Amino acid sequence: MSEANDQRAALSNKTAELAVAGSTFALGAIVVFDSWRLGAKWMADGPQTGYFPFYVGLIICIASVVNFVGALRAGDKDSAFVEVGQLKLVLSVLVPTSVYVVLVGFLGIYVPSIVYIAFFMLWLGKYAWWKAALVSVGTNVFFYCVFEIWFQVPLPKGVVESLLGLD
């Protein structure tokens, strides 16, 4: 993959550290907020529902601040968190995967899986279409046999399966 050779930094390490510390702080704040709403105090019958998570959230916030400050003080070493070429590769998998899981919600597991595997082989692997078709359909037939028939674990199905009378 020639794209992997693009070594410019898409995101510096510092930015990534700051962003993650900021996000964890926000999550901690949500936890603190919701626990406080539920009651994080001590009642006559013992600790309230929010008692334990309240302190968990508080620790997340404090530790996030420490990490945030640590990242700020780490100086401006411009080491790349991810290079442009790497990011392209990662996104070339992450984007189709996100589309795939959304499709699973609508069409069940089998049809999106066939499309997803075939897409990968055609687009990233540059395989002949018949090879892609063979592998993607074959894998899913295998999964169908293992899960539905052998272990009797039903997987999500959609319109296509009901047309084929498989559910």
Next chain:
Amino acid sequence: MDALNSLLDGFAVALTLTNIALMFAGVILGVIIGVLPGLGGANGVAILLPLTFSMAQSPGGQTSAIILLSCIYWGALFGGAITSILFNIPGEPWSVATTFDGYPLAQRGRAGEALTAAFTSSFFGAAVGVVVITFLSPVVAEFALEFGPPEFFSVYLLTFCAFIGMSKQAPFKTLVSMMLGFALAAVGTDTVTGTLRMTFGTATLLTGFDFLVAVIGLFGIGEILQTLEEGLEFRGASAKINLRVVLDTWKELPKYWATSLRGAAIGCFMGIVPGGATPASFMSYGVARRLSKDGDKFGEGMVEGVVAPETAAHAAGTSALLPMLTLGVPGSPTAAVLLGGLLIWGLEPGPLLFVEQKDFVWGLIASMYLGNIAGLIVVLTCVPLFAAILRIPFSVIAPIIIVICAIGAYTVHNTTFDVYMMVVFGVVGYLFKKLDYPLAPLVLAIVLGDRAEASFRQAMLMSQGDMRILFENGLVGSITTLALALLIWPMLSVLWASIRKGLAKGA
């Protein structure tokens, strides 16, 4: 000699045709999982866990189910060595140290030797770990029968403090990761009062986040994304193992008995206290390099440099099951997933398991002996086959792995919401790994969150909110003190280093 009698009963349970078949199936699956990028011990077991739901309902089925899953774990431990030595890609984090000397050996055409040494020392490490479990776990379990809520909470505290004190990562990153785990565990219905927490009015969050989904996303999807950065191709040495190479290597191995014993000791210790296999393998490699007379040749392809980390990794991986079984506190992410499995099958891990489920516990322990023998046979005979799996191009294997992860995430609760969450956890795992946030404490906290909270609340109810209950008697007091000592250990070591620096300057 109670342990020996119980062990013999255990062999009677484990030695059925079905269970032996499951052992081999588990080991083979495990090696494949260990070899493939994106699938490892923890998420491999997590994906296959739902398949055991129906299995565990038949009488004796729980034992078969745990045998299958634990053998997958052993297989994954073995499998990690194959990729490290042949491809210089550590299939598992604990095999990173194996690449240091294993890959140079393979490059010089001595792959067979390196692999045999790795497998044999893995087997030795695991064997020591199992012996420790056999004789130590009944003692620990009996001791732990006396535990009440404050004691259990102090043990949880010790586990989590050990993570902060002993991990190589920045302590506050470990803390964030761990507390996020607790927060995720708290989402959903409060087990004590039935109140809804952090669901924000949505029905999908009622049941909370399942740790299995988190494991599949964090370790599976996250790892695939990270592997991608290295490009799409693997190039590796080819390997053949024949009987000659095996026998020649076995003749050479007794020379390294001291390294093996040290490795096993480090591994057992690190596995029981929740340090885990990864630091154990590094530590053992470091110690071996320092103490070996050929220490300066380490890194160029020394068999001893393969023996050290592999023995320790397997000893740690195996003994991590000891605290899981006896106290209900897993020592590693994979042990945490197995613990989750026990809970789902309706077994309560902890000291009572040794009283109420004798067949299950001793069947499992006996299967550890047998499973590792099965593992050694499988890996020694099938290496070329497993290496061939790695030659399947990434553009074929990656989507298949992701589909498997998606199926695994779905089958946990039969909801597609979990599949979405898997991708979210995958991105989190990718970011966290790249920024050195440790993932193991996050997973452990999700698994143990509810239990830790419950024991905390019970303890607080007993004492009417007085924290001093954690120092009430000698037992709970010493565990709590140890936990706090481990917590401030990093600070002390920084302080100590600066004092020494100051002294050195002054002198």
